[in-house]
Amino acid sequence: MFKRLPLRLRSAAYALRGGFLIRPLLIAVFLGMCGAVLSAVEEAHPITAAWVPVTLFPSREDPQVAQAILSVIATSIMTVVSIVFAMLLMTLTLASMQFSPRILISFVRDRGTQWTLGIFLGTFSYCVAALPAARSMPAPFAPVATVAGAMMLALLCVGWLLFFIHHISQSISVNHIVDRIARETEQVIYELMPHMRGPYYRPTLTDHVPDEPEFPILNEVSGYIRFIDTGRLMQFARANHLCVRVTRSVGHFVPAGIPLLMVSRRSRLDRDRAVELTGAFDIGPMRTMQQDVEFGVIQIVDIALRAISPAINDPSTAISCIDQLTRILICWVGRIPPDSRIFNPPHVLRVVLPWIDFDGLLDTAIEQIRAYSTADAAVSLRLLRLLHDVSITVEDDALRGLLADRGVRVVEGCRSRLRPDDLARLEQRLAGLERMRGGRNNPSHHE
Numbered sequence: 058m059f060k061r062l063p064l065r066l067r068s069a070a071y072a073l074r075g076g077f078l079i080r081p082l083l084i085a086v087f088l089g090m091c092g093a094v095l096s097a098v099e100e101a102h103p104i105t106a107a108w109v110p111v112t113l114f115p116s117r118e119d120p121q122v123a124q125a126i127l128s129v130i131a132t133s134i135m136t137v138v139s140i141v142f143a144m145l146l147m148t149l150t151l152a153s154m155q156f157s158p159r160i161l162i163s164f165v166r167d168r169g170t171q172w173t174l175g176i177f178l179g180t181f182s183y184c185v186a187a188l189p190a191a192r193s194m195p196a197p198f199a200p201v202a203t204v205a206g207a208m209m210l211a212l213l214c215v216g217w218l219l220f221f222i223h224h225i226s227q228s229i230s231v232n233h234i235v236d237r238i239a240r241e242t243e244q245v246i247y248e249l250m251p252h253m254r255g256p257y258y259r260p261t262l263t264d265h266v267p268d269e270p271e272f273p274i275l276n277e278v279s280g281y282i283r284f285i286d287t288g289r290l291m292q293f294a295r296a297n298h299l300c301v302r303v304t305r306s307v308g309h310f311v312p313a314g315i316p317l318l319m320v321s322r323r324s325r326l327d328r329d330r331a332v333e334l335t336g337a338f339d340i341g342p343m344r345t346m347q348q349d350v351e352f353g354v355i356q357i358v359d360i361a362l363r364a365i366s367p368a369i370n371d372p373s374t375a376i377s378c379i380d381q382l383t384r385i386l387i388c389w390v391g392r393i394p395p396d397s398r399i400f401n402p403p404h405v406l407r408v409v410l411p412w413i414d415f416d417g418l419l420d421t422a423i424e425q426i427r428a429y430s431t432a433d434a435a436v437s438l439r440l441l442r443l444l445h446d447v448s449i450t451v452e453d454d455a456l457r458g459l460l461a462d463r464g465v466r467v468v469e470g471c472r473s474r475l476r477p478d479d480l481a482r483l484e485q486r487l488a489g490l491e492r493m494r495g496g497r498n499n500p501s502h503h504e
Contacts, residue, residue, distance in 0.1 A: 071347055076165055077174060084175025088210070089182030096190035096203040123191035123199040130211045131184035137218060138177045145170060148225055156234065157359035159352075162345070163238055167228060173221045180210040231364075231374050235357055239381040242353030243388050245346050250392040254452075271302065273316035274331050276340070282307050284339035284347045287408065291399050293334055294407040297326070301334070302409040308349040311340065350389070351413055354421050357381055361426050365436060375426065376439045382422045383443045387450050389418060416459065423463065431470045434479035440467050441486040448493045457493050464490040 153161055164170070187203045227233050282305055294301045300321040305311050317335060320326060326334070344352045357378045364374035394415075399408040423440055430436035441464050448460045468483050475483070 071345065077171060080168070080171040081175035081178055084172070085178040085182045088176075088179030089186045092183035092186035092203060092207070095206060096187045096200040099200050099202050100190060100198055120191040120193050120197050120199045123201070123204045124188065126204050127184045127188045127191065127207055130207050131181050131188070134177055134181045134184070134211070134214060137214065138174070138181070141173060141177060141218075141221060144222075144225060148229055152229060152234070155363075156231065157356060157363060159356045159359055160234060160238065162343075163234065163241065163356070164228065166241075167237075169221070169224045169228075173217060173224075176210075176217055177214055180207070180214050183207060183210055231360065232377055235360060235378055235381045238353055238356050239385055241346055242350060242385050245348065245350050245353065246385070246388050246392060249348055249350065249395050250389075252393045254391055254393050269321050271319040271321060274318040274320060274326075274334060276311045276313055276315050276317035277335065278340050279311065279313045280340040280342055281310050281344045282338055283341050283345045283349065285410065286337040286339075287399065287410065289337040290334070290408045291401055293330075293337070295401050297330065298322070299326075300406050300409070303411060306411040306413055307347075308344055308351050308413075350385075351418060351421050354382065354385060354418060357385075358422065358425055362429060365426070365430055365433060372430075372433055372435050375430070375433075375436050379426065379436070379439045379443050383446050386415075386419065386422060386443070386447045390415060390447060390451055390456065415456065419459070419463065423467075427463075427467050427470060432474040434471070434475055434482065437467055437471050437475075437483060438486060441483065441490060445486065445490050445493070448490060454494070461490050461494050 149161055149164055152164060184207050187200055187207065190198065190200045190203065192198060228237075285303065285307060290301055290303075293299075302319040304316050304319060311317055317338065320334075339347070346352055361375040361378035363369060364371040364378070395410070395412045397410050397412050398406060399410070401407050423443065426436065427440055430440070444460045444464045444467075448457050451457050451460070464487050468480075468487050471483060472480060
């Protein structure tokens with residue numbers, strides 16, 4: 058139980074950090090404590106209120122004025138909070154219906170919205186915490202400095218409300234949504250693949266043929282693999298002199314009762330050790346962006362597919378999505394993929410991991426868009442540009458050949474659906490991509 062605690066804490070921290078709970082709650086609690094502490098300090102040291110101008114708060118001996126100000130601010134802020142929640146729910150509903158339900162996780166993780174909720178709720182907490190200090194009996198006391206702080210928070214809320222309206226109007230823009238998803242996906246790539254790919258990099262073999270019989274470790278909880286603690290797997294395999302092979306990659310769904318791991322020596326594992334081994338996996342009901350680069354690509358592809366559907370017919374949005382997919386693929390090919398084989402000590406294989414490769418990521422990025430855009434010349438042309446732009450950044454002839462083959466599939470799928478002049482434009486762009494097979498070409502090409 059306790060051995061799984063670090064991974065569970067990481068999963069909980071990721072989930073709570075990206076929701077409407079932790080950050081707004083911390084801000085509200087902090088400002089509420091500020092209201093309570095400041096009013097207590099002011100009552101113990103009345104000189105604290107000396108810095109407040111008399112013109113700002115002339116009724117220093119009348120606690121009813123302080124009570125009225127704090128009450129009005131608290132009531133008004135809660136009204137604004139209800140409006141903010143209504144705007145937020147309307148935005149989430151609109152984004153889910155117009156783009157894709159999968160992008161809601163990106164909205165929920167938006168820090169601007171979290172800070173908005175936190176500041177408004179914090180101002181309410183500040184006023185409520187300071188309100189008991191303003192009293193008429195047994196001795197009249199008006200927390201002047203505390204009320205001045207509440208008035209400044211109220212002014213801050215007015216400005217922040219304008220910011221939130223501006224921010225929410227921008228965040229519903231499809232270009233802003235796709236750009237945010239692409240940036241989050243790039244951050245996952247940087248964390249998962251920290252090293253740049255050099256000119257002499259050669260990919261390692263990913264196929265693994267076991268030297269001895271393997272035995273399954275069954276999965277106990279159905280769900281998606283969201284995070285794999287590779288260091289923990291390696292340490293366990295080394296301590297028990299095992300070779301551990303993971304059967305499913307990050308982002309895949311694993312039903313309960315299906316082998317999650319294959320180990321080389323079953324005799325070295327008992328029930329407790331098997332549970333410890335499966336504790337290296339974070340499995341949950343939905344995919345996350347912790348290690349799942351493909352999930353970010355899928356979100357963008359979903360928006361593109363809905364845009365080119367006959368019901369919406371918005372190729373400009375699909376083109377924007379393809380542009381962002383280009384930056385993700387270029388970011389991927391420019392870095393060294395994560396190790397699919399971990400040795401410790403050298404030449405002793407301990408862990409085998411099935412990370413997604415470039416071919417699989419390319420399939421996810423373009424194949425569905427290619428299949429549904431065979432009658433759209435603009436989208437197909439932009440797919441060819443994606444392949445050309447990625448090919449320019451690639452040093453490996455095999456990868457350039459792979460990209461050229463994908464370009465051939467794009468053109469062949471459109472051959473019977475487009476007019477001759479549109480097809481000629483596609484073939485012209487494909488010719489430039491084909492010239493990249495044997496070596497580097499001049500990156501300039503016709504739009």
